[in-house]
Amino acid sequence: MPPRLAIFGATSGIAAEVARVHAEGGAALVLVGRDRPALDALASDLMVRGARAAHVVTGDLADIAGLNTIAGQAWEALEALDIALIAHGSLPEQTVVRDDPVALAEAITLNFVSAAALCATLAPRFEARRGGMLAVITSVAGDRGRQSNYVYGAAKGGLQRFLQGLRHRLYPAGVRVLDIRPGFVSTRMTAHLPSSGPLWATPRRVAKDIARALKGTGGVIYTPWFWRPIMLVVRLAPAAIFHRSRL
Numbered sequence: 001m002p003p004r005l006a007i008f009g010a011t012s013g014i015a016a017e018v019a020r021v022h023a024e025g026g027a028a029l030v031l032v033g034r035d036r037p038a039l040d041a042l043a044s045d046l047m048v049r050g051a052r053a054a055h056v057v058t059g060d061l062a063d064i065a066g067l068n069t070i071a072g073q074a075w076e077a078l079e080a081l082d083i084a085l086i087a088h089g090s091l092p093e094q095t096v097v098r099d100d101p102v103a104l105a106e107a108i109t110l111n112f113v114s115a116a117a118l119c120a121t122l123a124p125r126f127e128a129r130r131g132g133m134l135a136v137i138t139s140v141a142g143d144r145g146r147q148s149n150y151v152y153g154a155a156k157g158g159l160q161r162f163l164q165g166l167r168h169r170l171y172p173a174g175v176r177v178l179d180i181r182p183g184f185v186s187t188r189m190t191a192h193l194p195s196s197g198p199l200w201a202t203p204r205r206v207a208k209d210i211a212r213a214l215k216g217t218g219g220v221i222y223t224p225w226f227w228r229p230i231m232l233v234v235r236l237a238p239a240a241i242f243h244r245s246r247l
C-alpha cells in the first residue's frame with residue numbers, strides 16, 4: 001500500500017519533487033506550509049499525477065506555539081501518517097546572522113527549533129501506533145562548522161544530534177528516524193549562488209534518493225551519495241589545515 005505522507009514545507013524545491021515522486025506511486029499526501037495558493041496548485045498537480053489524496057494544511061512553521069495544532073491537523077487529515085517529512089528551512093546570509101543576535105535567533109528557530117518541536121509533537125503519535133517514520137532534511141553544512149555558514153550549520157548540526165537521540169529513543173517502538181543530508185541543490189534557496197559544476201544536483205535527483213531512503217532502513221543518508229566521502233574528509237581535516245582554507 002503506498003504510504004500516507006505529510007510534508008512540512010511542501011512548497012520547497014526538494015520537497016515538491018519528493019511529493020511528485022510519491023504521487024506517481026499513488027501515495028496519499030498532506031501538504032503543509034504557509035503559501036495557500038502554491039500549496040493548492042501543488043495539490044492539484046499531485047492529483048493529476050496519481051496521488052490517492054492531497055490535502056493542504058496552512059500555518060507559519062516559525063510560530064512554535066502553533067506547531068502542535070498544525071501537526072494534529074496534518075495527522076487527522078489522513079487519520080494517521082506513515083511518514084512525516086520535515087523539509088522547511090532557510091539559508092540565511094552569514095554576514096548578517098553572525099553579527100545580529102535577533103537575525104541569528106530567527107535562523108536557529110526556523111532551521112532547528114521548528115523542526116525539533118515538530119518532531120516532539122509528532123513522535124508520541126508514531127510511538128502510540130508503534131510504527132511509521134520521521135524524516136528530516138538537515139544538511140551537509142551540519143557536519144562541520146565553517147566560517148562561511150556556521151549559523152545555518154549550527155542549526156542543522158544541532159538537528160542532526162537531536163535526531164540521533166530521537167532515533168535511539170524511538171527504536172523500541174519501531175519508529176524510524178531518518179536524517180537526510182543534501183549537498184548543493186538547485187532550488188529557490190540557492191538561486192543567488194553560481195550553481196553549475198559536478199557538486200550541484202537537481203531537486204529531482206535528490207528527491208529520488210530521498211524516496212529510496214524512505215523505503216530503506218538506514219538512519220542517515222547523504223544525497224547525492226558522493227557527499228558522504230567528501231564530508232568524511234571535511235570532518236577529519238586537521239584544524240591546522242582547515243583553518244587556512246576559506247570554505
Ligand SMILES: NC(=O)c1ccc[n+]([C@@H]2O[C@H](COP(=O)([O-])OP(=O)(O)OC[C@H]3O[C@@H](n4cnc5c(N)ncnc54)[C@H](OP(=O)(O)O)[C@@H]3O)[C@@H](O)[C@H]2O)c1
Pocket residue numbers: 009010011012013014015033034035038059060061062063087088089090091110137138139140181182183184185186187188189190
Ligand atoms: N538547496 C540546497 O542546496 C540545500 C542543501 C542542503 C539542505 N537543504 C535543506 O533542504 C530543505 C529544503 O530546501 P530547498 O532548497 O528545497 O528550499 P526552498 O525551495 O527555498 O524552500 C524552503 C521552504 O521552506 C518554507 N518555509 C520557510 N519559512 C517558513 C515558515 N516560517 N513557515 C512555513 N514554511 C516556511 C518555504 O515556504 P514558502 O514557499 O512559503 O516560502 C519553502 O517551502 C531545507 O531544510 C534546506 O535547509 C537545502
